[in-house]
Amino acid sequence: MEIFEILSPSGREENMISYIKAFGESQGYKCNTDVFGNLICEKGDGKIAVECGVDSVALMKIGETDSGMIKVSVPSSKEVSSLVGKKVKFLNGVVGVVRCDKTENIEDSDLNIDIGETDKEGTKEKVPMGEFATLCADITENEKFIFGNGISVYAPIITALEVMKNADDTAFLFTTQKKFAGRGLKALLGGYEADTVISINTIPEKDEVKCTEGAVVIIKEKGAVPTEKVRKALIKAGGEKVQVGATEDNLFLDLPLICGKGALTGGVCIGVRDKGKAYEGIAKADIKSAAELILNYINKVN
Amino acid sequence: MLRILTETDGVSGNEKAVRDIIFAEVSSFCSETKIDSMGNLICFKKGRKGGKTVLLSAHMDEVGFIITKITDDGFLKFETVGGVDSKILLSQMVRKGDLKGIISLKAVHLLTKEEREKAFSESDLFIDIGAKSKEEAEKVVSVGDYFAFDSEYLSQRDMIKAKALDDRVGCAVLIDALKKEWDANLICTFVTQEEVGLRGAKAAVYGLKPDFAIVVEGTSCNNMPGIPEEKRVTNFDGGVAVSIMDMGSVANRDLVSKITAIADENKINWQYKASVKGGNDAGAISISEGGIKTASLSVPCKYIHSGVSAMNKNDYLSCKELIEKIIENAEEI
CATH class of the missing domain: 3.40.630.10 (Zn peptidases)
Incomplete structure (x- = not known):
């Protein structure tokens, strides 16, 4: 659909x-x-x-790291840990994956969105400051159920x-x-x-x-x-x-x-x-x- | 004016002194003023041509302390009013009018090893006003009295240090706006009790129905050694901060887009507020009565919610200039 x-x-x-x-x-x-x-x-x-x-859930870009990862702020703190490992998409179409080195007590400042860029400048060009992202649904369905993020x-x-x-x-x-x-x-x-x-x-x-x-x-x-x-x-x-x-x-x-x-x-x-x-x-x-x-x-x- | 405003005490719920100063400063420039039951000061200024109505809002209250108990030996137990980190309180000077006090804790050499290693909490602290007994203290203080940080205004290079920059800086911007003549109608709300739950603003904007609203604030600035860029929220001397979203509201996208375009056209230095943490009166104003298009513009303040907050003069001037350009261009917004 x-x-x-x-x-x-x-x-x-x-x-x-x-x-x-x-x-x-x-x-x-x-x-x-x-x-x-x-x-x-x-x-x-x-x-x-x-x-x-x-x-x-909204993720807002607030910066980028030297290695090209995107830093985000997430207003809904209880959803932060559930984002790790998931695919997200920015409203301008750029897709990324949420990565995090920590496994517990995760805050939004611990998250890194990997969009495949390797430096700050590359990332800045792809996704502007303040851009919003959310989860990609990635739907799978059969006759009884719909599965997705x-x-x-x-x-x-x-x-x-x-x-x-x-x-x-x-x-x-x-x-x-x-x-x-x-x-x-x-x-x-x-x-x-x-x-x-x-x-x-x-x-x-x-x-x-x-x-x-x-x-x-x-x-x-x-x-x-x-x-x-x-x-x-x-x-x-x-x-x-x-x-x-x-x-x-x-x-x-x-x-x-x-x-x-x-x-x-x-x-x-x-x-x-x-x-x-x-x-x-x-x-x-x-x-x-x-x-x-x-x-x-x-x-x-x- | 900023010196006078910041050196006046007005902890949430006790804003009268600040309001009196503002009223004296602006009333002759307004077509109408009103003080509502929450203590908000609402100022109306008819435009030369009428048309759009712009609402600017700033809060008069500051974080501080309320006395909860006077001990038998004359010390004052207190609770903080608004968000104050207890770690910054030890050895702070506080005041109620001319009465000064020192926030203190049991002397360090009397602490046990365990007590020394444990972080103290607000309930461990007390205010020492030099009284030797409850009777002596009760002559000058009552339970329920407010104390503010005891801090003086200082201007050094481009830095201004004062207490209560959040949000006397916003009040100062509104005062300047009321003193000028505009084509558009202007409503300025100087509100109470922002620091304890946006309470004044909820009442102040009811029934006003502006075309759009701008909340003018002081906001966090963590531009210090050891803080990575993405945790700074705003940069000192980075210009007026434009919010996109915080824990209380999402700024109206069209309004933000027009504001930043006006800033760019007029070469006004601005930056995005790079965090969604925190909140301000936009959270109350934007959802009032069917919704009001709202945005927030802030002056970055280091060490916010302490007695020694610091802002950059250039950021303040950028904020003031942008607000003026927005009012000038209200018909296009």
């Missing part, structure tokens, strides 16, 4: 936003971006909004696009900088009104959450407990193949509750195998299940 070729590091999501905008318009949605780069796609006058983030970012987007094909009277909010404490969503909700916001995220496969066994309705996340009546309605909309889960991750389900005028909130997740490691895995059936669940919910409410 061409979507996996699109790079969308936090703060530089414009390529993904353009892609989704074109898709939304082809489906008859009125699509606009706000000052923050968030994309709002609307059809009809329903009061439900389906939301997902569109950004992936950092592909958990794409799963909520693909799910939302599936729902868009068949939903009426619904708004879709594609938010930027979600990895940055949900900043895009915070900004958007300051000026946008909805009665209910259903957020699509991912959840690591573990314990009670298994890949291939359907969408996961969230009962609790790090920052919030979703609105009870929304949570119950989502579970009902999932029918027989739905899972229920809690997570220690911050999915920002509290933001609709506390930003702007306030809205009801619910969360639907897709399970990810080996989230954060090389070649995460997502079951195609789970994406389909999540899309159907959300569509059922929308149809029942509307």
Whole structure:
């Protein structure tokens, strides 16, 4: 799928936003971006909004070594060690590999991006100061699973696009900088009104959450407990193949509750195998299940 | 003005003295001024032609100390306000108005071997004001009082050393901007409590709706021996620092691109801030009410968040000049 070729590091999501905008318009949605780069796609006058983030981990070039390695700064410190050994691509198309001599307590200043240059000048010519990079997905798929680096970012987007094909009277909010404490969503909700916001995220496969066994309705996340009546309605909309889960991750389900005028909130997740490691895995059936669940919910409410 | 601003004390939550100075300096140049419930000073200046509205923001507060306990023998226990590295505190002079104190620790020859080898923490420290008892100390200090670094302004070659360059340097740039006449409308917010969570800015910008905002700050500069280039963040005398991203915000790309183009056209010395660490009021302003196009321009400051921060005059002048050119060209932005 061409979507996996699109790079969308936090703060530089414009390529993904353009892609989704074109898709939304082809489906008859009125699509606009706000000052923050968030994309709002609307059809009809329903009061439900389906939301997902569109950004992936960002690495920003801050310098180069004498031997031609690129030094980067990574705003999301908990993701740093998971980058080692992975392929990254800068927005100007230059590809590199993340190398690191340390094996523990890794900070972003320990990382070196190897783009195959052997001196400072060569590197400076290839990649300018301040350029952004993110993981290359490097997709492998079979009939049941999609495997790739950092592909958990794409799963909520693909799910939302599936729902868009068949939903009426619904708004879709594609938010930027979600990895940055949900900043895009915070900004958007300051000026946008909805009665209910259903957020699509991912959840690591573990314990009670298994890949291939359907969408996961969230009962609790790090920052919030979703609105009870929304949570119950989502579970009902999932029918027989739905899972229920809690997570220690911050999915920002509290933001609709506390930003702007306030809205009801619910969360639907897709399970990810080996989230954060090389070649995460997502079951195609789970994406389909999540899309159907959300569509059922929308149809029942509307 | 920078000397006066830096030598005035205004630890987060106690910015009144700084605000009074700024107000006295700028009020006659503004069409309207307002002090809100957070203590922010908001200054409005109508442009000659109207059109775009530019918002400039700087914070008035500085890092410092708050007294948490007065011991029976007259010493003051404290906590830091804002991010202060406890390693730089030992033997620092601090003050509350005319009252001076010394930050101290148990004398080294009284420390056990174990204590000497262990790094001390803030809770091991105390402020000595020379009182011999709690009663004597309580005559001049109360729990909840603020102390600031006791440090004087010094200008030497191109270097200016002072406390609170972060962000009195930004305040000074805003004051100069308010004293000039512009075609565009100008709003300057002098905000409180940045160092303790961007609190003032969150309230200050609500409802203002500028076309774009620039946060003017002091930022880290690790241009010292032994620090590799990629860890310096900014270079001393490298020009005004333009942020791309930090832990609190991503600068609006179009705005950054226009700012750097204006800098290049006018041959103003500038550099990128080469780190995504740290944050400033752009984190609060950019997400306000549906979002505001925001960027940050900073003056590099060595030894930031200490009593002896140091900046280069040329960097300050570059920042001031760039801000002025941005306001002049507001219609094109």
